[in-house]
Amino acid sequence: SQTIHQWPATLVQPVGSPLSLECTVEGTSNPNLYWYRQAAGRGLQLLFYSVGIGQISSEVPQNLSASRPQDWQFILSSKKLLLSDSGFYLCAWTQRVGGELFFGEGSRLTVL
Amino acid sequence: AQSVTQLGSHVSVSEGALVLLRCNYSSSVPPYLFWYVQYPNQGLQLLLKYTSAATLVKGINGFEAEFKKSETSFHLTKPSAHMSDAAEYFCAVTSPGATNKLIFGTGTLLAVQP
Numbered sequence: 001s002q003t004i005h006q007w008p009a010t011l012v013q014p015v016g017s018p019l020s021l022e023c024t025v026e027g028t029s030n031p032n033l034y035w036y037r038q039a040a041g042r043g044l045q046l047l048f049y050s051v052g053i054g055q056i057s058s059e060v061p062q063n064l065s066a067s068r069p070q071d072w073q074f075i076l077s078s079k080k081l082l083l084s085d086s087g088f089y090l091c092a093w094t095q096r097v098g099g100e101l102f103f104g105e106g107s108r109l110t111v112l
Numbered sequence: 113a114q115s116v117t118q119l120g121s122h123v124s125v126s127e128g129a130l131v132l133l134r135c136n137y138s139s140s141v142p143p144y145l146f147w148y149v150q151y152p153n154q155g156l157q158l159l160l161k162y163t164s165a166a167t168l169v170k171g172i173n174g175f176e177a178e179f180k181k182s183e184t185s186f187h188l189t190k191p192s193a194h195m196s197d198a199a200e201y202f203c204a205v206t207s208p209g210a211t212n213k214l215i216f217g218t219g220t221l222l223a224v225q226p
Contacts, residue, residue, distance in 0.1 A: 044156075
């Protein structure tokens with residue numbers, strides 16, 4: 001069966017510090033991978049998606065970047081965090097048919 | 113472009129009462145529609161999905177939704193609310209294709225009163 005893992009689950013970072021959130025998917029090959037951010041009262045905002053290794057599409061210009069070094073690995077990064085980067089970050093995957101996304105447990109980032 | 117509107121950011125029902133969460137979509141192509149549930153500090157779990165088969169879709173935990181093209185709606189219902197149904201619910205839309213990007217509504221927080 002397929003599983004998705006995200007870490008860390010919680011982190012508190014000072015403004016201006018770097019960020020790295022990691023997501024891995026097991027039990028499937030060539031998944032589409034996604035990073036969403038959830039802010040209070042604003043639903044889920046799609047940040048990045050990837051249809052293959054090294055292929056990243058950005059949905060919203062911002063202070064963040066994403067990379068996919070392996071088929072099963074998706075990383076969200078920032079060189080210098082802003083207060084507005086605080087939120088709940090969710091990684092998700094899907095196969096190219098069916099359409100539903102399968103989500104990880106999320107990473108809560110607080111920037112102080 | 114596709115979009116989803118969820119009417120009512122907060123809904124409160126009594127235990128045993130009908131649950132109705134509203135979702136309207138906008139899509140220039142035949143949509144795929146989804147309902148997800150999120151418990152505090154957790155990821156999203158799929159409740160049900162519509163992918164152009166039967167218009168009445170049954171999901172987990174006794175929930176169901178009906179796709180109504182004429183009304184561009186995909187409302188979520190459950191005949192009898194349970195305390196464990198208290199959570200946030202998200203409606204989402206996409207269309208079949210290589211990227212399968214889901215566009216989410218802003219969510220409805222369901223409270224269940226004893």
